[in-house]
Amino acid sequence: MEAKMLLEMYEQMDLIRTYEETLYYLFLEGIMPGSIHQSHGQEACAVGMLYGLRKTDYMASTHRPAGHDIAKGVSVKDMMCEMFGKEDGCCKGRGGAMHTGDITVGAIPANAIVGGNIPISTGIGLSLKMQKRDDVVVCFFGDGASNEGAFHEGLNGAAIWKLPVIFVCENNLYGASTSIKNTLNIEDIALRADSYGMPGEVVDGNDVLAVYAAAQRAITRARKGEGPTLLELKTYRIAGHSRSDGCAYRDDVEEAEWFARDPIELLKNKILKEKIADEQILADIHEKNEQIVNEAVDYAIEAKEPSVDDVLLNVYWEGD
Amino acid sequence: MEAKMLLEMYEQMDLIRTYEETLYYLFLEGIMPGSIHQSHGQEACAVGMLYGLRKTDYMASTHRPAGHDIAKGVSVKDMMCEMFGKEDGCCKGRGGAMHTGDITVGAIPANAIVGGNIPISTGIGLSLKMQKRDDVVVCFFGDGASNEGAFHEGLNGAAIWKLPVIFVCENNLYGASTSIKNTLNIEDIALRADSYGMPGEVVDGNDVLAVYAAAQRAITRARKGEGPTLLELKTYRIAGHSRSDGCAYRDDVEEAEWFARDPIELLKNKILKEKIADEQILADIHEKNEQIVNEAVDYAIEAKEPSVDDVLLNVYWEGD
Amino acid sequence: MAQLTMVQALNKAIADEMERDSSVFCLGEDISDKDGGFGGAFAVTRGLYEKFGEERVLNTPISEILISGAAIGAAMVGSRPIADLQYGDFIFCMMDQLCNQAAKMCYMSGGQVKVPMVLRAPVGATQRGAQHAQSLEGFFTRVPGLKVICPATPYDAVGLLKTAIRDDNPVIVFEHKKLYGGKRVEAGAIAPVGEVPDKEYTIDFGKAEIKREGTDITIVANLLMMYRAMEAASHLEKEGISCEVIDPRTLVPFDFDTVIKSVKKTGRLMIVHEDTYSNGWGAEISAYVAEHAIYYLDAPIVRVTTYDTPIPFSPVLEDYVIPSTERIIESVRQLMDS
Amino acid sequence: MAQLTMVQALNKAIADEMERDSSVFCLGEDISDKDGGFGGAFAVTRGLYEKFGEERVLNTPISEILISGAAIGAAMVGSRPIADLQYGDFIFCMMDQLCNQAAKMCYMSGGQVKVPMVLRAPVGATQRGAQHAQSLEGFFTRVPGLKVICPATPYDAVGLLKTAIRDDNPVIVFEHKKLYGGKRVEAGAIAPVGEVPDKEYTIDFGKAEIKREGTDITIVANLLMMYRAMEAASHLEKEGISCEVIDPRTLVPFDFDTVIKSVKKTGRLMIVHEDTYSNGWGAEISAYVAEHAIYYLDAPIVRVTTYDTPIPFSPVLEDYVIPSTERIIESVRQLMDS
Numbered sequence A, B: 001m002e003a004k005m006l007l008e009m010y011e012q013m014d015l016i017r018t019y020e021e022t023l024y025y026l027f028l029e030g031i032m033p034g035s036i037h038q039s040h041g042q043e044a045c046a047v048g049m050l051y052g053l054r055k056t057d058y059m060a061s062t063h064r065p066a067g068h069d070i071a072k073g074v075s076v077k078d079m080m081c082e083m084f085g086k087e088d089g090c091c092k093g094r095g096g097a098m099h100t101g102d103i104t105v106g107a108i109p110a111n112a113i114v115g116g117n118i119p120i121s122t123g124i125g126l127s128l129k130m131q132k133r134d135d136v137v138v139c140f141f142g143d144g145a146s147n148e149g150a151f152h153e154g155l156n157g158a159a160i161w162k163l164p165v166i167f168v169c170e171n172n173l174y175g176a177s178t179s180i181k182n183t184l185n186i187e188d189i190a191l192r193a194d195s196y197g198m199p200g201e202v203v204d205g206n207d208v209l210a211v212y213a214a215a216q217r218a219i220t221r222a223r224k225g226e227g228p229t230l231l232e233l234k235t236y237r238i239a240g241h242s243r244s245d246g247c248a249y250r251d252d253v254e255e256a257e258w259f260a261r262d263p264i265e266l267l268k269n270k271i272l273k274e275k276i277a278d279e280q281i282l283a284d285i286h287e288k289n290e291q292i293v294n295e296a297v298d299y300a301i302e303a304k305e306p307s308v309d310d311v312l313l314n315v316y317w318e319g320d
Numbered sequence C, D: 001m002a003q004l005t006m007v008q009a010l011n012k013a014i015a016d017e018m019e020r021d022s023s024v025f026c027l028g029e030d031i032s033d034k035d036g037g038f039g040g041a042f043a044v045t046r047g048l049y050e051k052f053g054e055e056r057v058l059n060t061p062i063s064e065i066l067i068s069g070a071a072i073g074a075a076m077v078g079s080r081p082i083a084d085l086q087y088g089d090f091i092f093c094m095m096d097q098l099c100n101q102a103a104k105m106c107y108m109s110g111g112q113v114k115v116p117m118v119l120r121a122p123v124g125a126t127q128r129g130a131q132h133a134q135s136l137e138g139f140f141t142r143v144p145g146l147k148v149i150c151p152a153t154p155y156d157a158v159g160l161l162k163t164a165i166r167d168d169n170p171v172i173v174f175e176h177k178k179l180y181g182g183k184r185v186e187a188g189a190i191a192p193v194g195e196v197p198d199k200e201y202t203i204d205f206g207k208a209e210i211k212r213e214g215t216d217i218t219i220v221a222n223l224l225m226m227y228r229a230m231e232a233a234s235h236l237e238k239e240g241i242s243c244e245v246i247d248p249r250t251l252v253p254f255d256f257d258t259v260i261k262s263v264k265k266t267g268r269l270m271i272v273h274e275d276t277y278s279n280g281w282g283a284e285i286s287a288y289v290a291e292h293a294i295y296y297l298d299a300p301i302v303r304v305t306t307y308d309t310p311i312p313f314s315p316v317l318e319d320y321v322i323p324s325t326e327r328i329i330e331s332v333r334q335l336m337d338s
């Protein structure tokens, strides 16, 4: 059972990495429009939090959504088409890199306003509670977002109404180029949970099993109607903030320390050490993922552009 | 020395009460425009916090500003004229009841957006620090305001930049008709200071000396460049939220308990018990205050209306 | 047929819809009258708690980002929230949620999600100073994805609010404080009482109402200004000036057809609103007509609006900056002479 | 004379003013390049940290209420802050501080306090989707107490930004991402390089510039659209259509005189902007002219603007909704025929 889970987690984390690295190369080749924020190094957060969730559970993401989307089950092909702005994209090409998602698998189209998805997640939780569903909402955001007013208001609302929301702060030590040392006067963002009378917990965000364990505690609590939790996942983004960022603001020692704790490597080592699978099996997984991503690229490049005649479509809802 | 201070505090608290009660009657008589939010019962907060401050220290208030203004030294006559919308008002009649203040005595014209004055106070503190002044900012707001995003962002900024701001939450148990039991999942708002790595303290807001002592600690800290403090003053508003509010949402037992701790009565008892002054002296103080207020009313009623020809004046700054 | 004030009409529309559809709920500051609460700053939601319980008449903290975010999130997954602002001016505290989230969600997601929410926001100046006085329509008539409505009569309040609640898009409802009626009587309030049929009805968006037919000039006016325009029209009739007064009722969508048809008849257009002059909602109406129907005009298009100042507290100044019946009359006279 | 890009020009204006006046400081997210930081999302504030130190080039948390509130508060007591938004779209997160606080403070206080602050906000669509693309001018041209400027050339950037920094009122500066120049080259960017005198100068607000004289039609256009309008004018010249192109440069105050004078000459007015059609800033210009100069018009006043949608990500759709040179040319042709 655990073996299956670990391999599935590995598969997902590898898929995320493969997908995002491929995007990066597509940008370098100059054939992909816009920009991207990679979650490189934070794959354990996405997968640990979302592994095993129901399709009817919701997930709300940020400007850095690819990992969360894939872990929640959004099709890589749909996402890739979206990256190219094609009509077959998950948002019909209208959204772009910062808005991917698929409501049919519970992935709320992502939000590019830092902190903007937090009060919305509270609202989703509110409706779930009113509907007496035992589904939950997992709301991701960064260390930077925890300084937004939307964070404060959203968490307070979820706490006083005891809503089934898991607030997940992926603390990767930086908001864009700015270190948390300059934006927070506290060590642990999890501490902010106290302001709302909500449990808060610090978790090793690069250890997918630690994340998974914390997630299960919070999800169980939420499903039982006991209210929200704030999890702070300590992690690190290996890539730059966005495609043009060389991370000149980080020092080598810090980078080296964190790079040595690459979450995919950590999981791989565990799998190998516990003999859950051998190198070959993991290589096969990766190859399969490459194939998925490459097929998605090929499809997306050929896929058709949206028609300008439809440009006004969905400014307002077109009917169910 | 303490005797003088206690009598001056009494005088100010009585002046605040007299002023606001007079306003209330003027509304009942139907001769005063607009509305008012009385600080009846919270006079110890204003006076305890602001007693002895310099003119060059700043104070930022809310929709309920009269007590703070008077304690900071704004002229009752100027305020009364403002209440009548007259040209001689502290804001030339342009502001009204929720915007009174006088920058020349450090009373920032008040702010009617709940929480709106908080980040502004941070900004004032920032400038004071940059100017290397050792003045401070005292920023008042209510329990309700502590749920606004502006609170979160304002306090965080002051904390990370170690600014000379004293954040004063007058927790009177209600935001308008809504009990803090329904809006906060915590006992003490002071606890929220922890989120910003700032000291927080719960204080008896009806005991002017307790408030004064806490104020002095926080002010000293601020002047020394050690950063901001959050003080939570537990208090109660005796009057309604605004002139039309009968407080049907409060229960009799709670009211009775708090009314028995009227801050002016508490101070009066102390003064009498410690024989700092006798009843007669206190009655004289009150009489003098009544005279000040009555003269202000007489003046304001006769004072001239702003001219409509000047209506565009000060939409933009007219030059120093 | 019941005779209702605006407050009663709005309350009825909400209660009817909450009755009809269990996914409808209300949230906002002090909206519940449980245990002696206000039942709304203007008492619009009074009595709803008793009928529908605490969960569906939800008192929130003073927390506008929360109110709007909660409404949006709930709307995205099956609820139909009606959010309440105490004064419209506080809408700026939730501006990101309205303009970047609610308005864009359906489009950005390629039609995956809808946001069927209503936000009710009182506007108008009532001697409370600049932060409790604004008319905000023009901020939102420029946000694709939002709908904006302004019911001015009890009949319209019921019909339009019901349509708003059933609409699958975010709808902002601007209500005027001086039209509410009810316990709080503001200086200069009108508080119309109007007939509301017992039989259920809704009013489609995008249908203006000709409140008064006329031949010399078309006056488009909303909310309180519609009443002042009507009063002005009565006066002017005595001077032999025949005004056609149109209440657009909904600003987005806007019934340009009715306005242009009227302009074709009268040759003159005046827009009267309490919104600002510069880029008030009337700017768009004027510009649209100048683009699509200029040849029917015999005279300049005139806007009679609040002057471009923060609203002053002084009653003398406040009365001066807001268009009065007299100012409308005078402006019409001038326009007829031009 | 130096040849500068927009980024260099803006940087120069800020550096000069920080040099001249020690009360000027910058604050915003990632604006410092201390220890390898960005020096601004578009590198406008690069190098300032080194010259002026950490205190005057203040990196903030991601916290727009804080940024704006801090700027306002500091401005009220003697500082002259220049606040920075990474993308203009995030302005909604600080909307209350701008519209209810900064704009109204001077008036509400009866002239006790002034708020000499500048807010710089990049606008324009660059394939980032609807929350990173808006042109927001029209939200602010309707807020009494704010000034709104849109420099489109390096020369204007220096002169207008200096004036903004010295102005005693809150000024919002809209800059266009496709005009910046510098390291990040966006698809379709123009990145003008222009002459900037070494000698100190400022440019008064409220003075439009006639970028090109013409006799058949007046085109008012700002930011990127000014360049497209100029390009369209060159094309149209070959067809014998003579366009007068005016860059208003500042929207509040707006130089109506120059526009009306031009319309008197040409008889035709077109406004081109990337702002929304409905209630974009052009609505006001059109309405103003329809009110004050309608008799000089020989044709409808036409607005060529972004269509009323959230900005789509797809480059094909984005290019379609934003006015292209071709769309401007076609619209002029149609107008000349009407």
Ligand SMILES: Cc1ncc(C[n+]2csc(CCOP(=O)(O)OP(=O)(O)O)c2C)c(N)n1
Binding pocket: A063, A064, A112, A113, A114, A115, A141, A142, A143, A144, A145, A146, A172, A174, A175, A176, A241, D029, D062, D063, D064, D086, D090, D093
């Ligand atoms: C309201 C808002 N402000 C600023 C930005 C620009 N921005 C995009 S991502 C980002 C950094 C976010 O930091 P964090 O929340 O820690 O998430 P991370 O990028 O580290 O995942 C910033 C400043 C934004 N998108 N929205």
Ligand SMILES: Cc1ncc(C[n+]2csc(CCOP(=O)(O)OP(=O)(O)O)c2C)c(N)n1
Binding pocket: B063, B064, B112, B113, B114, B115, B141, B142, B143, B144, B145, B146, B172, B174, B175, B176, B241, C029, C062, C063, C064, C086, C090, C093
């Ligand atoms: C942003 C905003 N939301 C709502 C209001 C309406 N309002 C004015 S006072 C008030 C209650 C404030 O409660 P609290 O902060 O506890 O202060 P108190 O009135 O108790 O002194 C409310 C809801 C407002 N003025 N501003």
Ligand SMILES: [Mg+2]
Binding pocket: A142, A143, A144, A170, A171, A172, A173, A174, A175, A176
């Ligand atoms: Mg981060």
Ligand SMILES: [Mg+2]
Binding pocket: B142, B143, B144, B170, B171, B172, B173, B174, B175, B176
């Ligand atoms: Mg309170």
